[in-house]
Amino acid sequence: MNYRHYLVLFVGLIFASVLKAEPQESHFTVEVDAPRVAVTEAPGTFTAISSQLLYEPEVDLQARNFGEAQGDVSIRGGIFEDTGVRIGSTSIYDPQTGHYTLELPVDPRMLGPVQVLTGSEQALYGFNSTAGTLSYGLREIEEGGTIRAGAGDFHLNFQDAYAAALSRLDDGSRVGIDVSAARSEGNGTRTDGDHEFERFSGRLQAVGDTYQTDILVGYQNKEFSWPYLYAVREIHEAVGSSGIEQDDTDTTFAALNHRVTTGEDSYFELSGYFRDLRDDYEFDRFQPGLFNPYRHRTRVYSVGASGRESYDRWALNYGSQILFDEIESSALVFGDFDSRAYGRVVIAPEYTVSLSEGYDLVIYGGTAWDDTDRDEDEWSPLGGVQLLLDESMVERVYVEYSETTRVPGYTALNSNPNGGLFRGNAELARQRTRNIETGATLAISDFAGTLAVFGREDDDLVDWTYKSGESPAAARVAQNVDIDTFGVQSIVEWRGERVRLFSGYGYLLKDDSYPSDSIDASFYALNFPKHRLTFGAVWSLCDQFELRLDNEYRVQEANALRTGARHPVLTTVLARWMPPSISGMDVTVAVDNLFDENFEEVPGVPGQQRLFSGSVAYRW
Secondary structure, three states: OOHHHHHHHHHHHHHHHHHHOOOOOOOOOOOOOOOOOOOOOOOOOOOOHHHHOOOOOOOEEEEEOOOOOEEEEEOOOOOHHHEEEEEOOEEOOOOOOHHHOOOOOOOHHHEOOOEEEOHHHHHHHOOOOOOEEEEEOEOOOOOEEEEEEEEEOOOEEEEEEEEEEEEEOOOOOEEEEEEEEEEEEEOOOOOOOOEEEEEEEEEEEEEOOOEEEEEEEEEEEEEEEEEOOOOOHHHHHHHOOOOEEEEEEEEEEEEEEEEEEEEOOEEEEEEEEEEEEEEEEEOOOOOOOOOOOEEEEEEEEEEEEEEEEEEOOEEEEEEEEEEEEEEEEOOOOOOOOOEEEEEEEEEEEEEEEEEEOOEEEEEEEEEEEEEEOOOOOEEEEEEEEEEEEOOOOEEEEEEEEEEEEEOOOHHHHHOOOOOOOEEOOOOOOOEEEEEEEEEEEEEEOOEEEEEEEEEEEEEEEEEEEEOOOOOOOOOEEEEEEEEEEEEEEEEEEEEOOOEEEEEEEEEEEEEEEOOOOOOOEEOOOOOOEEEEEEEEEEEEEEOOEEEEEEEEEEEEOOOOOOOOOOOOEEEEEEEEEOOOOOOOEEEEEEEEOOOOOOOOOOOOOOOOOOEEEEEEEEEO
């Protein structure tokens, strides 16, 4: 029974539930106005965009050291290269490797809550990504600020400051500025797992009745070490290395975003950015230069636009992005090129039919065109139908199909195919992904929920694999693979007067077709939880005390490279006290990995151990 049979079954069940639904008071859609995680501030460093992804139900953040140090984002069982990050109307693309997708020197307080785009939304708004996209808007500036300082186990200490000011003009518009500075250092929860980070970001914003314009700049330096960070234990032992690897990145970022509301349910958004990332990786921090030196610099220039125009029952969704990249590298020199230009255009019209009072049927479809100056262009369809119910506990039911494509990055294309730690292939093909899914959105009083059932076919996905017979042992090899994925994803949330509860469940089943039977393990494509359950709670015991709790239980697919737990329970707890005598002050105590689980989020990479920390903040 393949995933198509499962989809037919679930479509029938969902539509049957709609026919039986009793009318209830509800909103038209469930709005994501708050993170679906409880602990929104990083307990072990300053807060980054990755901090709110660890327990996010739709995201599997696979961390090395800790998520703010280096985290791979997997959505619906995809791999880090398949995931995009979008700000405004442009995707922030790292051409060297998707490992650095989250290297974005922006204070999260400048951004809105993350929207996880999948299916047709991913096909419409994603760029060179296939599994999903993390999409962020730019938050309106509010006057005020925060100073925070914290400390914890293993000589951890961190500080951050954020301040914002507004000026209101005579015509009602507003001009604002916000700035942020943060730093962090510590010895790490494992020997020689130390880190030292710093980040600066600033923004100038103008807001009127129908527009918002932002100019954003940022700089970030991150230097950290960790045992077996990318190369597994066997290769370190074979060459007599200490096993302690080090990564040092410097990221400079500048962006412009302009959004205009052009009518009811209509808008236009124009974005552009420049990103410069320098990376210096050491296989052995105590023997710099062992193997080839790995020093890289990438520059990316991009501009994009997206929007929606509504005309009575018709609407047109559209988007486009142009991107130019270039790389300088001491090791990635075995490919055919070191610069590339990308282009993407997508249009998706939709039409709404009123079936009866309170029942609307929305039919949408379209196509995307992707091209680069180094690869053949591709056309990809998308489309679907959704039933909207105005006064029912089931608000929305949908069925859709979409296709997306992506081209591999420079580490996969330009690494030495015949030796070294990472073995590439300049002939890797463009990946094509086909996604079919059905789902529903529910809302009953203080309860909201979503359900999605999907099947995804990845043709020529670029995975990194392990062969025990390779010399040296445990080198990563990039190659194309076909994988079929069936998945179920559900999210529920309940809000009471002083308690907010939310939970997510994901099920994944994969069928792979690797080109060689001698492959022992997959580092990424087959590194996934078959079952993943998240649970979070925010409990305001009184006006002065708050308790926040995030939990994750997972049943990890077996992997020959993994040691330690396969069924971990990961828990983060944070208690906050707001003394009534000092308005604006709060004191927090947190523990990360409460049960000290020995879980390798990436096979062969030791996980972070239990960490206690505390902080004091003053907000105005």
